Amino acid sequence: MTIRKLSIFGLAALLLLGACATKPPAAPEPEPVAIAPVEPAPAPKAPEISKEELDALHGRVLALRKEAFGLGLKDLMAAEYSVAETRYVAGKTALDADDRPTARTELGAAEPLFADLVAKGAVKVAGMRKADASAARDRAMKEDAGNLSADSLAVADALLAAGNTALAAGDAKAAIAAYTNAATAFDAVEKRSTVVTVRNRVDELLFGPMDSGNYELAGRKFAAVDTLLATDPDAAGDSAAEALLRYRLVLAKGWELVAGGKRDDAQRYKTDSEGIKAQVAVKGAYAEAKAVWDTAAAAYASGNHEAAAALFEQARSLFMTVYEEAAAKRSAAQEAIAAAAAKNQESETIAMQGDVTIEASAASGKE
Template sequence: MKHKVFVSALVGASLILLVLSSCASGPKPAAPTTEEPVAQTEPIKPAPEEKPAEVTDPSKLPPDQAAEVALAAAVARAEKSRKQAFDLEVPDTFAEDWKKAETLFMTGREKAQVKTQLSYTEAAKAYNDAADAYDTLALKALPLYAEARRQEIIKARADAVKAGADQLLPEQLAAADRVADRAQAEFDTGNYYTAATTAQEARSRYIILKTGLDAYAVQQEIDRRDFAKYDAGNYSLAQQKLQTSQEAYDAGDIASAQNNAEEALLRFRLALNKGREMNASGRGQAALAERQAAQDLKANVAVRSDFERAQAVYADADQAFKAEKYDEAADLYAEAEALFADVKNTAAEKRARALEAMQAAQQKISATEDAAKKADTVLEGGSR
């Protein structure tokens, strides 16, 4: 009995130990899988880059900043020199040399279209060569240009003096002379751009004086011939413009002075022309009246040749009037009027003489008739 109990206890204890042993050790790990070996390869290194050969040919290199700056400076210089030579009338004075300089300038322009270091360098050289050529020509042309301007001033002054500037506008003439002297001094120092401007002012001043005096002369003719009444509007406006021109001249406003002087001359001429037209028209009407009076006396029959001569002059006057040659027409109308008056008077004299002759003849006839009657009476008395 005791033995069975012991065996049972022993078996139980063994089972417990077995269980505890299993819990303590845990599950066994799975067996590792074997991977297929792969052959190891060396990493591929990129091939070293080949550097392009360095370009040194200036005909293939793009222009650098220095080349661009040099070209811009050359272009500016050439354009300035070119304008200066042109303003000094080099194309007219030295035509062949101007063409050569132009060829250099155009070469520079063509070269500058190619964007390479070499072409920019060549373009800059061509432009600078052109500038040198223009400058040389300008120096040659300057004395000629200055002399041409001086001659223009001399002529303009002479015209102003001829119009009466030295007598009627001495102060204004002296002001123009001072400007002309300044222009000459500027030419002498080589400051030709300023000199050219000053010379133009001097010439303009002389021209203004002449224009104003021409306008004044037309005004005097209008007044002398009493023509203002025919175009009072233009006459009055011309007076205002002439006054404004003188005020602007004295104030140094040359442009305004010239514009107003020119308009004053224009307006006075319009008024004068209207007066001439109306005067010629009046002369024509007077001639026409004389012609009619001559025709009333049968002058075209009595003195036919003289009447036809007067009629021819009248026809010439009509043609001149249609051509707007009013003063010529007026003179011809006046001549025709006088001729018609002459033929009218001649016809009147012939008419008077004819009447006298007729009256004398009538008187003779009457006297003869009276004598005949008396004779008849005597005869009749004698027969008784």
């Protein structure tokens, strides 16, 4: 029983070993898996550029561009202006064509360029305006503004000081405005000082009544200068110019009338001199007086009445001397003629008396 079991177990083991040694059949090849093509991810869309955004950008650039042009930077800083202008033109062209990306790029580049141009240019312009104001002040001082227009000069000086303060604070635009006003104010002060000089001359010569309308208008315009100077230097300058014009018209009218009167006086002596043949009796003196007369007449005809007045006065004096000298010669000649005539009469009387005596003697002898 035991041997039989062992045999059975041995046979089973052999069968098992044989089974393990047998190669299993190959597994079938798997079906290839089709791979779907991978689509590339869509590019992210550029953010939408609105028309409103571009219009606002263009408005800012345009304002800066206008400011730069107004400051004169197209000429003063030509190279920098040209660079900014090129970007602006490109942006504006793109904007008109509705090429929004290009418009934003170009206008966006132009904005800081113009902003920087204005910032730097304003400082330069402020310096130039300050120089203008200083030069205007010098001109006013040459017209003796310190004495003739002291209060007005102080007003203009205050505007100049305001410009200096603004420039020191870095506000170039405010400095430009203040310096511009100061220069205009100093010009008005210069004119005002000239007005005072001309008005004083008119009053000294008593010419006011000779052209009362212009004299009164000049006074009103002159008073307006001081009223307007601090708040509206341009208007103050206009008033000063008008006052100066009117006072000069009064002065011119006065000299015209005075010269006319002196011409008439000289004419009377000239006529009287010629009436007694002074051009023959005192030929040299007459020629001198006539030359001055001719010069005076030419000055009067050209409108230089002040010079004509002095020349006619000189001619009057010369013709008066000519007349007196000619009259003296005439009187002497007349006296000589009278004396000669008297002498001739005396000779005739003596001769007649002699004849009578002779005749009487002859008659006596006959008796």
